[in-house]
Amino acid sequence: xxxxxxxxxxxxxKAAADRRRETYVLRLYVAGINRRSEAAIRNVKALCExxxxxxxxxxxxxxxxxxxxxxxxxIIAAPTLIKALPEPLRRFIGDMANxxxxxxxxxxxxxKKS
Amino acid sequence: MTPAKRQTHQAKPPKWDLRLYVAGQTARSVTAxxxxxxxxxxxxxxxxxxxxxxLLKQPQLARGDQILALxxxxxxxxxxxxxxxxxxSNxxxxxxxxxxxxxDAAxxxxxx
Amino acid sequence: MAKRVRRGKLEPLExxxxxxxxxxxxxxxxxxxxxxxxxxxxxxxxxxxxGMEFLIRGITSFNxxxxxxxxxxxxxxxxxxxxxxxxxxxxxxxxxxxxxDHVRIERSEIEETGEYDLxxxxxxxxxxxxxVGAKRVVLDTVEALFGGLPxxxxxxxxxxxxxxxxxTRGLTAVITGETGERTLTRYGIEEYIxxxxxxxxxxxNNQIATRRLRVVKYRGSKHGTNEYPTLIDEDGLSVLPITxxxxxxxxxxxxxxxxVPRLDAMLGGKGYYRGSTVLLSGSAGTGKSSLAATFADSxxxxxxxxxxxxxEESADQIIRNMQSIxxxxxxxxxxxxxxxxxxxxxxxxxxxxLAMIRKMVKAFKPHxxxxxxxSNLISVSDRIDTKAMLMRLIDFLKNQGITAVFTSLTTxxxxxxxxxxxxxxxxxxxxxxxxxERNGERNRLLYVLKSRGMSHSNQVREFRLTDDGIVLTDVxxxxxxxxxxxxxxxxxxQDRVQTEVAAADAARRKRELDIEKADLxxxxxxxxxxxxxxxxxQNLAQRGETTRxxxxxxxxxxxxxxxxxx
Numbered sequence: 001x002x003x004x005x006x007x008x009x010x011x012x013x014k015a016a017a018d019r020r021r022e023t024y025v026l027r028l029y030v031a032g033i034n035r036r037s038e039a040a041i042r043n044v045k046a047l048c049e050x051x052x053x054x055x056x057x058x059x060x061x062x063x064x065x066x067x068x069x070x071x072x073x074x075i076i077a078a079p080t081l082i083k084a085l086p087e088p089l090r091r092f093i094g095d096m097a098n099x100x101x102x103x104x105x106x107x108x109x110x111x112k113k114s
Numbered sequence: 115m116t117p118a119k120r121q122t123h124q125a126k127p128p129k130w131d132l133r134l135y136v137a138g139q140t141a142r143s144v145t146a147x148x149x150x151x152x153x154x155x156x157x158x159x160x161x162x163x164x165x166x167x168x169l170l171k172q173p174q175l176a177r178g179d180q181i182l183a184l185x186x187x188x189x190x191x192x193x194x195x196x197x198x199x200x201x202x203s204n205x206x207x208x209x210x211x212x213x214x215x216x217x218d219a220a221x222x223x224x225x226x
Numbered sequence: 227m228a229k230r231v232r233r234g235k236l237e238p239l240e241x242x243x244x245x246x247x248x249x250x251x252x253x254x255x256x257x258x259x260x261x262x263x264x265x266x267x268x269x270x271x272x273x274x275x276x277g278m279e280f281l282i283r284g285i286t287s288f289n290x291x292x293x294x295x296x297x298x299x300x301x302x303x304x305x306x307x308x309x310x311x312x313x314x315x316x317x318x319x320x321x322x323x324x325x326x327d328h329v330r331i332e333r334s335e336i337e338e339t340g341e342y343d344l345x346x347x348x349x350x351x352x353x354x355x356x357x358v359g360a361k362r363v364v365l366d367t368v369e370a371l372f373g374g375l376p377x378x379x380x381x382x383x384x385x386x387x388x389x390x391x392x393x394t395r396g397l398t399a400v401i402t403g404e405t406g407e408r409t410l411t412r413y414g415i416e417e418y419i420x421x422x423x424x425x426x427x428x429x430x431n432n433q434i435a436t437r438r439l440r441v442v443k444y445r446g447s448k449h450g451t452n453e454y455p456t457l458i459d460e461d462g463l464s465v466l467p468i469t470x471x472x473x474x475x476x477x478x479x480x481x482x483x484x485x486v487p488r489l490d491a492m493l494g495g496k497g498y499y500r501g502s503t504v505l506l507s508g509s510a511g512t513g514k515s516s517l518a519a520t521f522a523d524s525x526x527x528x529x530x531x532x533x534x535x536x537x538e539e540s541a542d543q544i545i546r547n548m549q550s551i552x553x554x555x556x557x558x559x560x561x562x563x564x565x566x567x568x569x570x571x572x573x574x575x576x577x578x579x580l581a582m583i584r585k586m587v588k589a590f591k592p593h594x595x596x597x598x599x600x601s602n603l604i605s606v607s608d609r610i611d612t613k614a615m616l617m618r619l620i621d622f623l624k625n626q627g628i629t630a631v632f633t634s635l636t637t638x639x640x641x642x643x644x645x646x647x648x649x650x651x652x653x654x655x656x657x658x659x660x661x662x663e664r665n666g667e668r669n670r671l672l673y674v675l676k677s678r679g680m681s682h683s684n685q686v687r688e689f690r691l692t693d694d695g696i697v698l699t700d701v702x703x704x705x706x707x708x709x710x711x712x713x714x715x716x717x718x719x720q721d722r723v724q725t726e727v728a729a730a731d732a733a734r735r736k737r738e739l740d741i742e743k744a745d746l747x748x749x750x751x752x753x754x755x756x757x758x759x760x761x762x763x764q765n766l767a768q769r770g771e772t773t774r775x776x777x778x779x780x781x782x783x784x785x786x787x788x789x790x791x792x
Contacts, residue, residue: 107145
C-alpha cells in the first residue's frame with residue numbers, strides 16, 4: 001500500500017543549475033523624470049550589471065506617457081520594479097537603494113535575517 | 115559531482131538524512147532546493163543525503179509524513195525529527211532548525 | 227430518502243441532503259451542493275459530530291463517500307467518539323467509503339525559514355478525495371492551522387484558495403470553526419465562506435444544557451431563521467424544527483370517550499375528538515390526574531394503547547392513588563395497553579423531553595397520551611420555550627392522530643386564564659376543575675371552557691371523586707349562586723320538605739273545601755225540605771182564606787230569590 005518515496009533530487013539539481021542561467025525580465029515603472037526616478041533607474045541598472053550581467057532585460061516605463069500600462073500592471077506606487085521572470089512575480093517599490101533587500105527579493109541572495 | 119548521491123548507495127546511512135517535500139518544479143521549490151544544497155555543502159560536507167519528494171507525483175506521502183506547508187524540509191536523521199517550512203532562504207533559521215546553530219545565537223543576531 | 231438526481235446546470239441551487247434529522251427540513255433540502263458550508267460554535271457544541279454525521283449519512287443514505295480532515299482529533303479518537311452513537315467508522319474506512327486524515331501540527335517542531343504555501347494540504351486533500359471518490363469533505367477545525375503555522379497572512383491567502391479549490395472540485399464541504407469573541411469564528415474565516423453558515427449553540431440555563439442550531443445565512447435559498455433546539459442522543463444529531471409539520475395534519479371526526487359518561491354528554495354527547503388536544507387545568511388536588519387516569523382507563527378498556535407521562539408521581543403511586551377511586555390501572559399496565567414514563571422534568575432539557583416522547587410514540591404507537599402535568603415543564607425553562615416545545619409536540623401528535631390529554635396545575639393567586647395563557651391556545655378542548663370553598667368545605671366544579679368543533683355544554687357540574695370513580699352531578703343553581711357539596715344537599719332537603727309541606731297544605735285545603743261544599747249541600751237539602759213542608763202547609767191553608775194567603779206567598783217568594791235559594 002505505502003509507496004516508496006521516489007527521490008527527485010537529480011531533477012532538482014538540474015533545475016537549480018538551469019536557474020543560474022535564467023534570464024531576468026524586469027520592468028521599472030516611473031512617474032516622469034525626477035530625482036527619485038533617476039535614482040531608481042540608476043540603482044536597478046547598477047545592480048543588474050553587477051549580478052545579472054548578460055542575462056537580464058530591463059524596460060523602463062514612464063506611466064505618464066503610457067498610463068494604460070500602469071493600469072494593466074496594477075501600478076499604484078512609483079517607482080515600481082516588477083520582476084516578471086523568473087517566476088514568481090515580485091514587486092519592489094521605492095528608489096531601490098537597499099541593495100541587500102533587492103538581492104533577496106530577486107532570489108539572488110538568501111535572506112539573512114527574519 | 116554530488117556527494118549526496120554517492121552516499122545513497124553506501125551501507126551505512128549518512129549522518130544527516132534530509133527530505134525536501136515539494137509540489138512540482140516551481141520557482142519556490144527550486145529555490146528551496148538550491149538554498150538547501152548550498153547550506154549543506156557549506157556546513158555538512160560529505161555527511162548528508164537529500165531526497166526530494168514531489169507530492170504531485172506521490173500525493174499519498176503527504177498524509178503519511180504529515181506534510182501541510184510546502185516546501186517542507188524534514189530532518190529524519192539525526193533524531194529527533196525536525197520540520198522546516200519555507201523556501202529556506204533565511205539561512206540563520208535553517209541552521210537553527212537543523213540544530214546547527216544554537217537558538218539563542220540566532221536570537222541575538224536577530225536582536226542586534 | 228432516494229438519492230437526489232443530479233439536475234441541469236441552470237438549476238438555481240442544488241442541495242446536498244445531510245441526512246441529519248431535521249436539518250434538511252430547515253434548510254429546505256440540505257447544504258448547498260458543491261460549496262463549502264461553515265459550521266461554527268463554541269467548544270462542545272457538536273460541530274465535529276455534525277460534520278461526521280454529514281459524512282456518514284452521506285455514505286449510508288446517499289452513497290456519497292467522504293473525507294474527514296481532522297486538525298484536532300486523531301482518526302481513532304473520532305471513531306471512538308461516534309461509536310457510542312452507533313456509527314461504525316472503522317467499517318466505513320475499511321470499505322473505502324470514508325477516509326480520515328489527521329493533520330497534526332506541532333508548532334514546536336516547525337521552523338519557518340522563508341516563503342511557503344499550503345500546497346501540501348491541497349495535495350493531501352486531493353489525494354484523499356481521489357482515493358475514496360469523495361463527494362463530501364469535512365475540515366474540522368481548519369482554524370487550528372492558525373495555531374500551528376506562524377504566518378497568518380500566508381494562511382489566510384491559502385485558506386481562501388482552499389475554499390475556492392473545494393468549489394472548483396465540486397465538493398460539498400463542511401468547515402468547522404470555533405466561535406470567536408466578536409466574530410463567528412476565532413479567525414474570521416466566515417469572511418471566506420459566503421454560501422452557507424450554520425451556528426451551533428450550547429448553553430446552560432439553570433444547570434440544564436440546551437443545544438440550538440441556527441442557519442445564519444444561506445445564499446440563494448430560503449431557510450428557517452429561528453433557533454432550533456438540537457439534541458445529541460444515541461441516534462446522532464437531531465434538529466427539531468419548531469413547526470416542521472405545519473398545520474396540514476388530517477383531522478378526525480371520530481370521538482373518544484373521556485371515561486366519564488356525563489362529561490361525554492357535556493362534550494356534544496360523545497367525548498373528545500380523536501387526535502385532539504385536551505387541557506385539564508386546576509389548582510392542586512382538584513382531581514386533574516384522576517380525570518386523566520379515568521381517560522387512560524377508558525382508552526385501555528376499549529383495547530387501545532396509551533402512554534402516561536408523569537412528571538410528578540411514580541407509576542406505582544399513580545396506580546395506588548387511582549385504585550382509591552376505583553380505577554384499576556395496574557391491569558392495563560400488565561396487559562401492555564398502558565405504559566408509564568415517569569421522569570423529573572428538571573432532569574433534562576425540554577428538547578430532550580420532546581425527543582424522548584417522539585421516540586416513545588414511534589416505538590409504542592399509542593392511540594392517546596397523557597402528560598401530567600405540563601406545568602412542571604415550565605420550571606425547566608421559560609414559558610415561551612415550553613410553548614414552543616408543546617407546539618412541536620402537538621403538531622407531531624396530531625399528525626399521528628394521537629389524542630393528547632395534558633394536565634396543568636394553576637398556581638394560586640394568578641387568574642387562571644393568565645396562567646394558562648401560554649398553552650391554552652394550542653388546545654382544542656379545555657376543561658377546568660375549580661375548588662369552591664363554602665360553609666367550611668371544599669368542593670370541585672368542572673367547566674368546559676372551550677371545545678373546538680363541537681357544541682358543548684356551558685353548564686357547570688359538580689365533580690366528585692367517589693369509590694366508583696368520577697361522578698358529575700348537577701349543581702344547585704338557586705338564590706343566584708352555585709351550590710355544591712353539603713350546601714347543595716341541605717338545600718335539596720329543604721326543597722323536599724317544602725314541597726311536602728306544600729302538598730299537605732293543598733290536600734288539607736281541598737278537604738276543607740270538600741267539607742264546606744258538603745255542608746252547604748246539607749243546608750240546601752234542609753231548606754228544600756222546609757220549603758216542601760211550607761208548600762204543603764200552604765196548600766192546606768189556601769182552601770181557608772185565599773186572598774190573605776196569596777199575599778203571604780208573594781212575600782215568601784221574593785225572599786227566596788234574594789237568598790238565591792234555587
